[in-house]
Amino acid sequence: MTKAIHDHEEGRAQPGRVTITALSAALGLSKSTVSRALNGYPDISERTRLRVRRGAETMGYRPLSHAQAIRTGRVRALGLVVQIGDHDAQRPFLADFLAGISVAASAEGWTLTVATADSEADAVRTMEQLVEDRKADGFILPRTLSHDARVALLRARGVPFVMFGRTADPEGCAWFDILGEAAMRDAVLHLASLGHRRIAFVNGGTAYNYSRLRLQGYRDGLDAAGLPEDPELIRGGALNTDDGARETRALLALPQPPTAVVFAVDHAALGLYRACAERGLQVGRDVSVISYDGVPDGAHVQPPLSSFTVDTRAAGHRLAELLIDRIRGAAPETLRETARAAFADRGSAGPPRLSSEALSKRLATETT
Amino acid sequence: MTKAIHDHEEGRAQPGRVTITALSAALGLSKSTVSRALNGYPDISERTRLRVRRGAETMGYRPLSHAQAIRTGRVRALGLVVQIGDHDAQRPFLADFLAGISVAASAEGWTLTVATADSEADAVRTMEQLVEDRKADGFILPRTLSHDARVALLRARGVPFVMFGRTADPEGCAWFDILGEAAMRDAVLHLASLGHRRIAFVNGGTAYNYSRLRLQGYRDGLDAAGLPEDPELIRGGALNTDDGARETRALLALPQPPTAVVFAVDHAALGLYRACAERGLQVGRDVSVISYDGVPDGAHVQPPLSSFTVDTRAAGHRLAELLIDRIRGAAPETLRETARAAFADRGSAGPPRLSSEALSKRLATETT
DNA sequence: CTCGTTTCCGAAACCGGTTTCGGCAATTGG
DNA sequence: CCAATTGCCGAAACCGGTTTCGGAAACGAG
Numbered sequence: 001m002t003k004a005i006h007d008h009e010e011g012r013a014q015p016g017r018v019t020i021t022a023l024s025a026a027l028g029l030s031k032s033t034v035s036r037a038l039n040g041y042p043d044i045s046e047r048t049r050l051r052v053r054r055g056a057e058t059m060g061y062r063p064l065s066h067a068q069a070i071r072t073g074r075v076r077a078l079g080l081v082v083q084i085g086d087h088d089a090q091r092p093f094l095a096d097f098l099a100g101i102s103v104a105a106s107a108e109g110w111t112l113t114v115a116t117a118d119s120e121a122d123a124v125r126t127m128e129q130l131v132e133d134r135k136a137d138g139f140i141l142p143r144t145l146s147h148d149a150r151v152a153l154l155r156a157r158g159v160p161f162v163m164f165g166r167t168a169d170p171e172g173c174a175w176f177d178i179l180g181e182a183a184m185r186d187a188v189l190h191l192a193s194l195g196h197r198r199i200a201f202v203n204g205g206t207a208y209n210y211s212r213l214r215l216q217g218y219r220d221g222l223d224a225a226g227l228p229e230d231p232e233l234i235r236g237g238a239l240n241t242d243d244g245a246r247e248t249r250a251l252l253a254l255p256q257p258p259t260a261v262v263f264a265v266d267h268a269a270l271g272l273y274r275a276c277a278e279r280g281l282q283v284g285r286d287v288s289v290i291s292y293d294g295v296p297d298g299a300h301v302q303p304p305l306s307s308f309t310v311d312t313r314a315a316g317h318r319l320a321e322l323l324i325d326r327i328r329g330a331a332p333e334t335l336r337e338t339a340r341a342a343f344a345d346r347g348s349a350g351p352p353r354l355s356s357e358a359l360s361k362r363l364a365t366e367t368t
Numbered sequence: 369m370t371k372a373i374h375d376h377e378e379g380r381a382q383p384g385r386v387t388i389t390a391l392s393a394a395l396g397l398s399k400s401t402v403s404r405a406l407n408g409y410p411d412i413s414e415r416t417r418l419r420v421r422r423g424a425e426t427m428g429y430r431p432l433s434h435a436q437a438i439r440t441g442r443v444r445a446l447g448l449v450v451q452i453g454d455h456d457a458q459r460p461f462l463a464d465f466l467a468g469i470s471v472a473a474s475a476e477g478w479t480l481t482v483a484t485a486d487s488e489a490d491a492v493r494t495m496e497q498l499v500e501d502r503k504a505d506g507f508i509l510p511r512t513l514s515h516d517a518r519v520a521l522l523r524a525r526g527v528p529f530v531m532f533g534r535t536a537d538p539e540g541c542a543w544f545d546i547l548g549e550a551a552m553r554d555a556v557l558h559l560a561s562l563g564h565r566r567i568a569f570v571n572g573g574t575a576y577n578y579s580r581l582r583l584q585g586y587r588d589g590l591d592a593a594g595l596p597e598d599p600e601l602i603r604g605g606a607l608n609t610d611d612g613a614r615e616t617r618a619l620l621a622l623p624q625p626p627t628a629v630v631f632a633v634d635h636a637a638l639g640l641y642r643a644c645a646e647r648g649l650q651v652g653r654d655v656s657v658i659s660y661d662g663v664p665d666g667a668h669v670q671p672p673l674s675s676f677t678v679d680t681r682a683a684g685h686r687l688a689e690l691l692i693d694r695i696r697g698a699a700p701e702t703l704r705e706t707a708r709a710a711f712a713d714r715g716s717a718g719p720p721r722l723s724s725e726a727l728s729k730r731l732a733t734e735t736t
Numbered sequence: 737c738t739c740g741t742t743t744c745c746g747a748a749a750c751c752g753g754t755t756t757c758g759g760c761a762a763t764t765g766g
Numbered sequence: 767c768c769a770a771t772t773g774c775c776g777a778a779a780c781c782g783g784t785t786t787c788g789g790a791a792a793c794g795a796g
Contacts, residue, residue: 019752030776035754045774064502066434066443067752070781075434077481077503084467095462095484099452102484106494111503113445114482115474116467126474134432135445135479241668270668297665300609300638387782398746403784413744435782438751 023061027052038063065109069134076110078323079136081123081150083143084116092295093312100316101140108324120145124153131159138327140164140319144175146209160326162319162335167209174326174335176319180210180292181217183308183341184262187290188221190343191260194351196288197227200258202247203236204265211236214264214292221262233258244271252279252287257359259287259352266293266307273301279363286359288349292341304346311342391429395420406431433477437502444478446691447504449491449518451511452484460663461680468684469508476692488513492521499527506695508532508687512543514577528694530687530703533577542694542703544687548578548660549585551676551709552630555658556589559628559717564656565595566724568626570615571604572633579604582632582660589630601626612639620647620655625727627655627720634661634675641669647731654727656717660709672714679710 024034029052037044037052044052055061065076080101082094098112105112113136117123127150130136137160141150144165154161155172163175184201191199201218203211215234222229232254235247244263248271251258263269269291276283283289284303291298294309322335354362392402397420405412405420412420423429433444448469450462466480473480481504485491495518498504505528509518512533522529523540531543552569559567569586571579583602590597600622603615612631616639619626631637637659644651651657652671659666662677690703722730 020754021752031753032755032777033775036775039754041755043774048774062501064438064752066437066502068754069434070432070438070752070783071754072781082463082466084463092460094466095450095452098450098462098482099484099486102482106483106497111498111501112482114466114470114480116463116470118467129474130479133430133479134434300642388784389782399783400747400785401745404745407784409785411744416744432782436784438753438782439784440751 018059018061020061020063023052023056023059026059027055073134074137074327075134077113077136078105078110078320079113079115079127079130079139080142081115081117081126081130081139083118083120083123085118092297093310096313097142097316100313100318101320102316104317104320105324108321110320110324112320120149124149127153127159128157131157138162138323140316140323144209145207146212160323162323162326164315164319165209166213170336172332174322174332176315176322176337176339178310178315179338179340180264180308181213181220183292183343184214184217184264185221185224186343187262187292187308188218188227189225191262191288191290191349192221192225192227194260194288194349196258196260196352198230198233198256198258198260198356199227200233200235200251200261202238202244202251202261202263202268203234204268205239206236211264218262238263238268238271239265240267241271241274244268245274246271248272248275249278252281252363255360256356257363259354259356259359260349261287261289263289263291266291266295266298266305269305269307270297270301273305284348284350285353286362288352290349294341294344299346303348306346306348307344308341309344311339314339386427386429388429388431391420391424391427394427395423441502442505442695443502445481445504446473446478446688447481447483447495447498447507448510449483449485449494449498449507451486451488451491453486460665461678464681465510465684468681468686469688470684472685472688473692476689478688478692480688488517492517495521495527496525499525506530506691508684508691512577513575514580528691530691530694532683532687534581535577538704540700542690542700544683544690544705544707546678546683547706547708548632548676549581549588551660551711552582552585552632553589553592554711555630555660555676556586556595557593558711559630559656559658560589560593560595562628562656562717562719564626564628564720566598566601566624566626566628567595568601568603568619568629570606570612570619570629570631570636571602572636573607574604579632586630606631606636606639607633608635609639609642612636613642614639616640616643617646620649620731623728624724625731627722627724627727628717629655629657631657631659634659634663634666634673637673637675638665638669641673652716652718653721654730656720658717662709662712667714671716674714674716675712676709677712679707682707 020031020034024031034052037049038056069075102112113130115126115130117126127139139154139161141161141163144163144167146168148167151167163173165177166175167173188199203215205211219229238244238247251261261272269289272289273283276287281287291305291307294307298305298307326332326335388399388402392399402420405417406424437443470480481498483494483498485494495507507522507529509529509531512531512535514536516535519535531541534543534545535541556567571583573579587597603618606612606615619629629640637657640657641651644655649655659673659675662675666673666675694700694703
């Protein structure tokens with residue numbers, strides 16, 4: 001008897017499983033009828049369709065997705081390639097994001113295949129592999145770039161995908177996104193209504209599409225508040241706490257420092273706390289700040305960081321639903337949704353205690 | 369012509385793919401010979417085996433795992449069910465953990481199926497589903513409990529698994545773990561060598577198996593340092609910053625407060641910073657602290673938190689390798705490994721500036 | 737040189753589904 | 767009342783692999 005080198009002790013054909021053959025035999029129908037009945041073919045009478053459905057229900061029949069896949073090419077799996085080392089801010093969200101996707105997927109009987117990559121090129125390669133090996137029927141793309149190589153690949157291959165975020169060229173793209181621009185605009189308006197007149201903006205990474213949008217939102221906010229735009233008050237490239245502290249120091253060193261700062265990224269905003277502590281400034285009194293993301297860390301500083309919080313879990317949930325629709329054939333144009341971030345006012349933004357001039361003077365005298 | 373209700377516009381049989389039939393035809397061999405050659409059956413001559421391997425290589429043949437699965441029952445996928453909402457500390461690690469698993473898995477041509485659950489019971493149900501639907505051939509179990517329902521299920525079903533952590537009953541279990549007890553012991557010895565004599569311990573969640581071990585490590589450390597054990601100095605259940613602050617306050621309120629604290633969890637240790645700030649104590653001078661995990665946040669406090677850092681990515685990597693070996697049939701007893709956490713001395717532990725008595729006095733006078 | 741073993745490979749069945757095709761019975765139309 | 771549809775289902779092929787089984791050729795022993 002021939003035998004494989006690796007011996008697999010566990011029995012192959014698992015005992016309990018009810019196959020389509022068993023089901024059809026029990027119903028006195030042919031395999032093909034059962035299959036077509038279950039898959040909604042029109043050439044099956046309503047009566048038999050119902051009988052089959054009921055039978056499948058009671059016998060607990062569940063088709064093996066990989067057995068179906070061999071003919072249909074679909075494995076009922078969503079793909080997600082997360083880029084790591086990329087941007088620390090992403091990490092705390094990942095668990096919630098996965099939870100949202102996973103729940104929505106399993107509600108439809110789908111699963112989630114996850115891979116990681118350490119660069120955009122690597123991500124593209126990884127997705128190609130997954131498609132090639134049919135490990136995923138479509139992809140959720142987190143952190144969309146303005147010009148995204150992943151989108152180019154998937155478009156070329158005709159692989160379904162949805163983006164978390166929008167992109168420059170929307171052709172053939174489906175997406176779910178949070179309106180960061182609206183949040184930034186509201187942040188500026190909120191600060192202006194408190195009496196601030198010099199409101200700075202510290203943006204995130206420039207390659208991301210959201211940066212462009214959030215900057216625009218900040219500008220719209222200034223415009224709506226009737227405030228002038230001062231290029232000195234606009235900075236960018238701040239993704240983590242160190243970056244945020246650096247940019248804050250630069251802003252405080254201006255002849256006319258801002259009395260309030262809007263950050264595009266919470267983790268960067270936490271850097272403002274550090275920079276303010278260095279100069280003996282009190283956040284929320286001497287300098288106000290409003291940010292975006294809603295990271296848990298923001299609740300643990302004093303005063304807690306006021307931030308537009310993103311419901312990452314809900315986003316993952318919706319993205320999974322959209323992707324499944326997309327894979328089932330819905331047109332991408334019909335699968336575009338946005339939602340707003342919820343403002344959590346926790347006390348880091350208050351009316352200005354000092355004017356810009358007074359603030360500048362105080363900083364000058366305190367200089368070591 | 370009959371047609372499905374959901375019309376799937378994309379072509380089924382994808383063009384480029386080379387099947388085993390095509391390969392065998394090109395080689396002038398039968399499908400079965402090619403299959404057996406590739407799978408290492410002994411009844412294939414070395415010459416043909418080589419020829420087939422080479423042919424597969426040049427033609428770029430890659431078997432579809434789900435086509436194989438229909439006969440073998442193996443889909444070449446690892447399963448991971450992460451419990452969320454469970455323990456905040458887990459979140460920052462998740463990305464690295466996934467990266468480690470993903471890299472090791474794909475190196476062997478495997479993929480990773482991820483699902484989430486919000487309770488242990490839910491995790492068990494989810495894993496049953498995945499096994500039932502053959503979406504995973506085995507599982508990596510993070511955060512092992514002393515008595516774990518997941519282990520019970522998988523053992524009963526004969527599904528391969530490896531644990532990140534050890535468990536009370538090792539029967540049939542494979543694992544990779546970091547020696548938290550050794551770290552706790554070293555922490556105590558380090559503090560003792562600096563001159564501390566009242567060293568407290570704040571443990572994490574009691575249900576986790578690691579808590580038991582770390583407490584034991586702390587005790588061993590006291591023993592090795594020749595210090596007496598004081599039940600008042602042992603506290604537990606601290607998983608996040610709030611918990612840690614609470615426990616620190618309780619310790620500082622003791623008649624003889626500790627001059628150093630060992631934490632089992634970094635996020636809890638960060639709470640000590642808060643509690644110390646409230647009382648005007650300087651961390652690393654008035655009160656020393658050493659912790660465990662190596663979370664990035666620990667580097668951003670003043671002074672940075674000295675901590676035994678865990679290489680989560682490496683752990684994920686090794687766990688994936690072990691699981692694949694396990695699925696291929698290796699005995700669980702041969703798949704048990706441990707590693708040590710690396711001590712990152714960042715300045716939060718120094719020689720005691722005040723004795724316990726002096727500290728107590730100072731705290732008493734400062735009381736509002 | 738003959739006969740029993742090995743060695744090595746092909747034919748065919750199989751895994752659990754899907755899809756094509758054809759045919760019977762019941763309708764419909766003229 | 768007969769012919770042409772239509773509705774509904776079964777038989778069989780198929781998807782891309784794995785595994786069983788049997789037999790031809792090469793080998794070794796007597």
